[in-house]
Amino acid sequence: MVESLALVVDIKILIVTLGLFFVAALMEIGGGYLVWQWIREKKGILMGLIGGIILFLYGIIPTLQPSHFGRTYAAYGGIFIISSIAWGMIVDKKKRDRFEIIGSLVAVCGAIIIFYTPR
Amino acid sequence: MKQAIFLLLIVTALKGAKVNQDIKIRKILITLFFFLLAGLCEIGGGYLVWLWLREDMSWMLGAIGGFILFLYGIVPTFQPSYFHRIYAAYGGIFIVMALLWSLKFEGIVPDTFDIIGAAMAGVGVAIIYYAPRKGEEKLWSNH
Numbered sequence: 114m115v116e117s118l119a120l121v122v123d124i125k126i127l128i129v130t131l132g133l134f135f136v137a138a139l140m141e142i143g144g145g146y147l148v149w150q151w152i153r154e155k156k157g158i159l160m161g162l163i164g165g166i167i168l169f170l171y172g173i174i175p176t177l178q179p180s181h182f183g184r185t186y187a188a189y190g191g192i193f194i195i196s197s198i199a200w201g202m203i204v205d206k207k208k209r210d211r212f213e214i215i216g217s218l219v220a221v222c223g224a225i226i227i228f229y230t231p232r
Numbered sequence: 233m234k235q236a237i238f239l240l241l242i243v244t245a246l247k248g249a250k251v252n253q254d255i256k257i258r259k260i261l262i263t264l265f266f267f268l269l270a271g272l273c274e275i276g277g278g279y280l281v282w283l284w285l286r287e288d289m290s291w292m293l294g295a296i297g298g299f300i301l302f303l304y305g306i307v308p309t310f311q312p313s314y315f316h317r318i319y320a321a322y323g324g325i326f327i328v329m330a331l332l333w334s335l336k337f338e339g340i341v342p343d344t345f346d347i348i349g350a351a352m353a354g355v356g357v358a359i360i361y362y363a364p365r366k367g368e369e370k371l372w373s374n375h
Contacts, residue, residue, distance in 0.1 A: 141274075142319055148305035149315050161305075168305050169298035172281035183334035184346070190327035190353065194320045201316025212363040213317055220324040220356025227327070227349035 134189050137174045138196040144168035146204065184227055191224025259312070259372055260362060266310050267325045273304035274326075275333060312371050317360060324357035 147164025280297025
């Protein structure tokens, strides 16, 4: 009973952590995308400034996380890769190619090994 | 002995790349430099914001951190590729940098699984970003 309670708490922490990571990835990629629109697509400096503000807000999110850097952040790298490819498909409407998919799978497997291997 | 084999592998790879005109070693080094620069800006900027909010230091540090994070957003625009591909590859670089960061600043030595995982992230980056694509040779020669 006590053990399963502890497990529930663990899962709660896991969900909160993962949720924060996805929000962080969304803001990081979104902010970067607006800066990209400004410089590479010549869409005006306003885009770049809004992107900069979003990136600043992104910097605040990790301060809400219970732990800092290390393996947790390696997991974030994996989430970041998936989010980037998803962003390209959904927002940017860019076709992803074979190498992007295979390479992403390999890198995400690496992140999973780092984060989930029981020690 | 291990180091010698490692060096030999690198030299062979470099020579192979010279013969193969598709992959230009110089471009690889430049793009890797931009990836690392982006990582330093992200971690450095984020760290200053952290000092402001979590360590109760001056808001000036937070403002400087915010500006560095803005610069972080500019660095990938120097990369000669597509937005989503650059960012996906950067995620793999980030995995490796996170482990190096915790080794240097938290003294946590990576174990075997960390190293295997980091190596896989590196291979992933190589496939995502450096696999030569047909019709994209121009993308790399323009910059």
